[in-house]
Amino acid sequence: MLFQGLSPPGSSPSGPQCPAEPGLELEAEPVVGSRPNPRHLEPQRHLEPQRHLEPQRHLEPQRRQLSKPAEFHLARGRCNRKAKWLSLHNEEDRKEHLGLQVTMGKERAMVEGYHYAKELQLATRLQATSLKERKRFGGIFRDHVVDTRQYLEHVRESTTGTLGRPVKLFTNHFRVTSRPQQVTYKYNIDYMPDIEDGKVRSELLLQHKAFIGECHIFDGSSLLLPHKLLLPKTELVSLLKNQVVKLTIEFISELSPNSPDCLRYYNILFRRILKQMNLKQVGRNYYNKQEATEFFDHKLVIWPGYVTSILEYETSITLCADVNHKLLRMQTAYDLITGLRDPQTKKEDVEQVSKELIGYNNKTYRVDAINWEDNPRTKFKKSGGAEITFVDYYREQYNTEVTDLTQPLLISKGKWKKSQQDTPHKPIMLVPELCYLTGLSDKMRKDYRVMRDLALHMRLDPEKRQHELRKLMNTIQTNREVQRELQLWDLKFDTNFMSFSGRILKEVRIFQGRRAFDSHPQFADWSRETRSGPLLNVKSLDHWLILYPTRNYGAASSLVQSLRKVTPTMGIAMREAKMLEVSDTVQSYTTVLENHVTSKTQMVLCVLSSEKKDLYDGIKQYLCVNCPTPSQCVVARTLDKPQTLMTIATKIAQQMNCKMGGALWKVETGLQNAMFIGIDCFHDIVNRRKSIAGFVSSINQELTQWFSQCIFQESGQELVNGLKTCLEAALKLWCKHNQFLPQAIIVYRDGVGDGQLQALMDHEVPQIESSLRSVYPKDSGVKLTFIVVKKRINTRFFVESQGRLQNPLPGTVIDVEVTKRQWYDFFIVSQSVKDGTVTPTHYNVIHDTVCFTPDRIQYLTYRLCHMYYNLPGVIRVPAPCHYAHKLAYLVGQSIHQEPHHSLASRLFYL
Structure with a gap:
């Protein structure tokens, strides 16, 4: 079984260094006994009042330290080692993952109870926030649709372009063909005393299933019913072990079938049916353990799975489903450091292992150091003051034997929220024998065979991707339990990919030296031309x-x-x-x-x-x-x-x-007197409390020279605060080089999600406008366009050729059907890929006083994807965006301080 942990019950962060307990991570077969009903209350096992009703004493302190996703999972026991795999999360998973997942009690750890762990983790991460104020629960996000189009008069009528060659496209969206047409009723539920654990809340509510009815959706704070209760306010009593908990169910509102709030409940319902299909939840996605692919030579295993969301788009509500994979490892930290016990071990070997362990940062713990002085026989103080060794603690609490009593301990300092910085806390100690590594090591990444084998299973071409998604939809149609659940809510899905018409933009003209040529219409590559003739500068x-x-x-x-x-x-x-x-x-x-x-x-x-x-x-x-x-x-x-x-x-x-300041080629943007800016963020890997925002702006009108600046800010603060200073410096250099100020500023902003659009509108756009007012004369007429760039999306597009799905050609634009009514947005497939399925990029114009037509902003954006000098081909994002990323990455990964100003006008970070 696979476990992760937290500090022992009753331990205080202000007390001595404490160990981590095993807590169920990935669902596995029970060690002993039969599988209990997950809805059945087991007060002796996991519903002890002191553990849930007194979070300040038992849950909150240790979890505060673990709010950062981490790299180790604790394994219970050493039997069946090859079956104990650790979850790997990539960069996107780490950002989206909500935090530590834990379970309490030995028996509960045996149950297929990852979902219980998920709920506990949510309660931990959100303890300081009232449930009524939370914007997400159970991993289900609200549809963050800020109406930015209402401010853009020139696209009020249409955001659809016309230029380009029409092409029939398919997408991994499935229309919702039927949904509840009657009014539904939303209720808020309060608990007295308050219960922060969502799983416990649900179990307490289900004690009154006969009252609320079988057909209901509960997200931990609000309840959705297809019928109205007799009274607008009802008080019920549930039992939590020996304690009485009062539930107050209060009517909030009627929801029409078209209410955006209903979408959130549809997503909760769909996740419920994924569980009914025996898919296992890891993070926010679901995986099929039964179809795992094992690589014993590499000590890796792949679980196939799905990422899904139900949202409203231009003309309909659709289910977006994509194939996802979870990469797991079969190696413990103990396995990695065992070789260091040899007296002949070299010092550099010890340092290498330390580097491989220290800094892991994935799902449970980020290991900050290795304590070579202590071992599992070291004693620590429990909350009551009694001393106990790590060995005895794991034996008493989890019936787990630590076999090597001389192994060192791992140290995890954890990461606390800003509001908790003044609270004293001690690091958590981990026993390597119980910790499974996650992620790919540097050695694995450099191993061609490992990467090749993984790519064969994880990099699906359009045909294989369609096959897997059809299998998902067919299972939904044929599974009786799933159909029964859907029929209760009158929810149905089309089983075929959505199709519509897209457009393929014309090839972009490349100018290099004294010659010009078009980018290849299929491969979007001109490497042969760059090496066979003089460069531009x-x-x-x-x-x-x-x-x-x-x-x-x-x-x-x-x-x-x-x-x-x-x-x-x-x-x-x-x-x-x-x-x-x-x-x-x-x-x-x-x-x-x-x-x-x-x-x-x-x-x-x-x-x-x-x-x-x-x-x-x-x-x-x-x-x-x-x-x-x-x-x-x-x-x-x-x-x-x-x-x-x-x-x-x-x-x-x-x-x-x-x-050195040269240039390889250029493209014509069709704009005069326009400055282009790219912004992206990266978190410093050494000073983890800081992050770096790269700010790269064009110096000349040909877009062959760029001015690069960095902004240091607090970690987790994706929104940039130093834009004003950077923009004023950029305008000053532009004016010095061109002898005049630009009349249009076009900003491409990467590194933000849909939930931050309002903050961009309220914070970054006004900051840029303030800078322009301080630099330009009052009636200068300078214009500003601000475009949000989003790479991490699950939407995919396909074309059909000779009865098979293929990737669309570079330059394919989509601005219908899967765009939002409230946005001025579009997708572009700009690059070509040799293997797998191409990923489009989503663009959302949130501010535009230049008044770009859809055709013009789409083609301009596509042209900018041709201007990245590290690749003689088209990339996924506009060049200034990628330059900003490369700059922030170099600073955050390697130099950790602001580069010298004399390099700012050169692409020194390529």
Whole structure:
């Protein structure tokens, strides 16, 4: 069985360091006994009043420390190890996941009770908030549709474009063909004393199932019924172990069939039927454990599953369903550090394992350090003051034996909310033997076989994706229990993909040197053209250094020879580099750089013997902050294959040209006197209380030069606060370069979700407008367009060719059916993929005084996807957005401070 944990019952965050208890994570087979009814109250097992009615003593303190998703799960026992897998969440899962999931009690841990754990986790994360004020419960989000279109007079009538070649498209949306047509009734339920745990709330309510009726939907705070209760306010009494709990059911409102509030309840209902199909909930999605694919050679397993949502779109309410996979590992932290017990273990091996463990940050715990001094026989104080060892604690509480009594302990400091920063707390101690690793290690990511095998199962082409989704819909139609549940609410779904007409925009003209050509209509790639002719703007390479470790001299020499062959064709003049031999340490590289980098040095090329992060970070920190010089790092092993060396040399030469201020190509935007801005955020991996916002703005009208700035802000604060300063600096540089101010500002804002649209409208847009008023004359007439860019979406589009579904061509635009009535939004499939299903990008214009027509803003956005200089092809997002991401990523991952201002007008982060 798979477990995760929390500090022991009754422990206080102000007390001594405490262990983590096993708590059920992924649903598994019971160890002993039969499976209890999950709705049956078991007061001796998990409904003890002191555990649920006194959260300040038992639940809240330790969970406060664990509000950050983490990287370890606790496994109960050591039997059947291959079946104990840990859940992996990718970056998107981590952001969406609500927090720690726990269960209380040994017997409950045996039950297929992940859903109970989910509810407890929700109660933990939201304890400080009144249930009436919560915007989500049970992982079901409200449909955050802020009506931004009402402010855009020029698209009041239509947001649909006409340019382009029509194409019939299919999408992974299924129409809701039938839904309740009668009025439904919404009630609020209060508990006295208050019960924060949603699962317990539901069980207390179900004691009165005969009163409320079998047909109902409860989300933990409000109740939806198809019938009206006799009285507008009813008081009921439920029993929680030996304590009486009073329930007050109060009528709130009647909901019409078209009420947006009904959609939330439809989503709750659909999740209920996914459970009835024996799918297991992990995070917010559901997975099929029975169809797991095991990779014993890699110690990995994949669970296939689905991500679903029911929302209202342009013309109908639809179910959006997509295939999702959960990657799990079969390795404990103990397995990883066992080898370190050997006296002959090298110090660097200990450091490597520490680095692999420290910093894990996924679903349960983020491990901050390894305590090599303590072990499971170490004692800690319980809340009552009694001392107990970790070994005895796990034996008494969970009947779990810790077998290795000399293993070190893992330390998790946790992450507390801002409102809890003044509360004293101690780190939580984890026993490695009970902790399963999550995620892919760096070694796995570099292993071609691992990544190839995973891709074969997780990267589905359109045909396979359609097959899996049809299987889901067919199961819904044929499962009697599911159909019975749906019929109670008169809810039906079409089993076929929605279809409608999209448009394919014409190819974009690329200008490079003295020639022009169209991007390839199918592959959206022009790498052949970039290496076969002069670039748009080249910088001669006169003064540059090459640093290489002694054993990699051959690789460095081969690279120099290849550069000499490829640069003349591209028009780059390159003189001999100064070759410098170094040791393979950060200190050696920085010492050589200190001695040889001068004011004339244009570029530093560093050959690295391996992908050591600390070495790369040290070089970048020195050359981006202390001694600002454009730099290029390349790992020696990428230079070992003669058949690819020329291609690699071409890309390196192009990157170095851009970092020195050159340009590779350009496209025509059709706009004059317009500045383009990209904004994106990334969280600092060292100082986790900080995040970085990248702010990249165009300097010239050809969009070949960019000005890059960083804004540091508190962690979790996705909305930027320093826009005013950045924009004023950007306008000042634009004016200096062009001798006039731009008349239009077009902002592409990445890194925000639909729930933050109102904050953007209230915060960021006014801040930019304030900056413009402070810089421009009163009657300047400067215009502003603000576009939200969203990459993490589940909508997919397909075209049919010869009876099979395929990916749509680059330049496909969708602005009907699956867009929102309240938004000025559209989708663009801009890039081409060789394997799997292409993912479109969603754009939402929330502010537009330029008054762009749909055709113009769509084609302009598509053109900007051609201007990213690190790839001679079309990317998913407009270039300024991706530049902002690359900048924020470099700062958050490697240098952790603001780059030197002298590099700001160069693409030094490519």
